[in-house]
Each structure stands twice: as structure tokens, then as C-alpha cells.
Amino acid sequence: NAGVTQTPKFRILKIGQSMTLQCTQDMNHNYMYWYRQDPGMGLKLIYYSVGAGITDKGEVPNGYNVSRSTTEDFPLRLELAAPSQTSVYFCASTLSTDTQYFGPGTRLTVL
Amino acid sequence: QQQVKQSPQSLIVQKGGIPIINCAYENTAFDYFPWYQQFPGKGPALLIAIRPDVSEKKEGRFTISFNKSAKQFSLHIMDSQPGDSATYFCAAVSGGYNKLIFGAGTRLAVHP
Numbered sequence: 471n472a473g474v475t476q477t478p479k480f481r482i483l484k485i486g487q488s489m490t491l492q493c494t495q496d497m498n499h500n501y502m503y504w505y506r507q508d509p510g511m512g513l514k515l516i517y518y519s520v521g522a523g524i525t526d527k528g529e530v531p532n533g534y535n536v537s538r539s540t541t542e543d544f545p546l547r548l549e550l551a552a553p554s555q556t557s558v559y560f561c562a563s564t565l566s567t568d569t570q571y572f573g574p575g576t577r578l579t580v581l
Numbered sequence: 582q583q584q585v586k587q588s589p590q591s592l593i594v595q596k597g598g599i600p601i602i603n604c605a606y607e608n609t610a611f612d613y614f615p616w617y618q619q620f621p622g623k624g625p626a627l628l629i630a631i632r633p634d635v636s637e638k639k640e641g642r643f644t645i646s647f648n649k650s651a652k653q654f655s656l657h658i659m660d661s662q663p664g665d666s667a668t669y670f671c672a673a674v675s676g677g678y679n680k681l682i683f684g685a686g687t688r689l690a691v692h693p
Binding site for chain 1: 585587590613615622623624625626627630674678679680681683
């Protein structure tokens with residue numbers, strides 16, 4: 471099993487550009503999550519999904535969108551990138567149990 | 582407003598020392614308290630976790646102490662090693678869907 475994979479690893483965006491961060495898991499987990507990690511701030515939940523077709527907002531959803539058309543994939547969309555979205559983004563998944571499994575992260579810089 | 586407060590921000594110990602990281606919470610609805618370990622350039626990984634009906638849990642060199650009345654919990658690393666150098670996050674889960682609320686993290690350095 472590859473676990474949770476994320477692409478790209480790094481990305482630089484200009485203000486106003488859009489992009490999609492990809493997340494895929496091969497563990498047949500029903501719950502998936504997107505977090506952002508800022509220095510000294512811990513991780514904050516952006517969006518989560520409890521199954522295909524079901525998504526909901528977390529603590530910091532503004533400026534982001536998600537979709538969940540399959541069990542495996544949970545992409546995160548940034549429509550109009552802003553400098554405040556410079557961060558490291560982590561995707562995680564779990565099978566309705568307590569342990570969340572995290573991907574390696576995507577480091578995004580918005581200039 | 583941080584729902585889970587973690588201290589210290591950084592910690593330096595010598596090999597063999599016992600670093601202690603503390604967390605406090607306000608929301609009594611939290612019912613699961615995991616600790617995650619993160620190495621540079623990697624995602625966090627579950628280290629150890631505890632539920633509020635238990636006062637202590639040990640897994641190898643890692644121990645969680647939990648004080649329900651004080652709404653505090655802490656991580657102790659026995660006989661710390663340079664390989665333990667990482668950032669440690671406490672977290673809390675409330676209700677369904679296992680949504681994690683993280684503390685701000687503690688950067689631990691264990692010197693040889």
C-alpha cells in the first residue's frame with residue numbers, strides 16, 4: 471500500500487492563480503481531511519469528507535473548495551490564490567477509527 | 582482562540598533526559614487525545630493516544646499522563662534519543678468524524 475499520496479510536493483503560485491492539490495489514498499478509508507500547517511500554529515482543518523459525495527467545512531474553509539467523487543480521491547481547490555494561503559497542506563484519511571494517516575504534504579507559496 | 586494549548590514551544594534536552602510536553606484544553610466534550618510526531622519534510626504520524634477515562638498510558642518509552650479534573654495532559658519521553666528529535670503535536674477529538682484540533686506544536690531537540 472502506498473498509503474496517502476499528495477501531488478505536487480512543491481508549488482509556487484502568483485496571486486489570483488488557481489490550482490488543485492491532489493490527494494489519493496489506497497486504504498479504502500471513508501474519512502478524508504485537508505489540513506494546513508503554518509509555522510507555530512499547528513495544523514488546522516480546512517475541509518473533511520465522510521464518504522464519496524459528502525463534504526463539510528472545517529475551521530478554516532474560506533478560499534478553498536473540495537469534492538469527493540470517489541473513495542480514493544479528495545482534491546483541494548484554490549480558486550484565487552492569496553499570500554495568506556502560503557502554507558504546507560496535508561491530506562489525511564482514516565477508516566472511521568481514531569488514527570489518521572497523513573500524506574507527505576504539499577508546500578505552497580503564493581507570491 | 583486556541584482550543585488546545587501546548588507548551589513549551591521548543592525544548593532542548595541531553596540524550597537520556599526526560600522531556601515533558603504539556604497540553605491543556607477547555608472543551609469537556611473532547612473524548613480522545615492523540616499525540617502526533619512529525620519529522621522535517623514529513624506528515625505527522627500517530628505516536629500514542631489516550632481516552633479521558635484513563636490516567637496514564639505507556640507505549641515503549643512514551644507515556645501520556647492525563648488529568649481530567651485539571652483538563653490537562655502531558656507527554657513524557659523516557660531515555661530520550663537523538664532520533665526523537667522532531668516536532669510533537671497534542672490534539673483532541675470531539676464527537677463524530679474524528680476531526681482533530683491540534684496544539685501549536687513543540688520542537689524537541691535531543692543532543693548526543
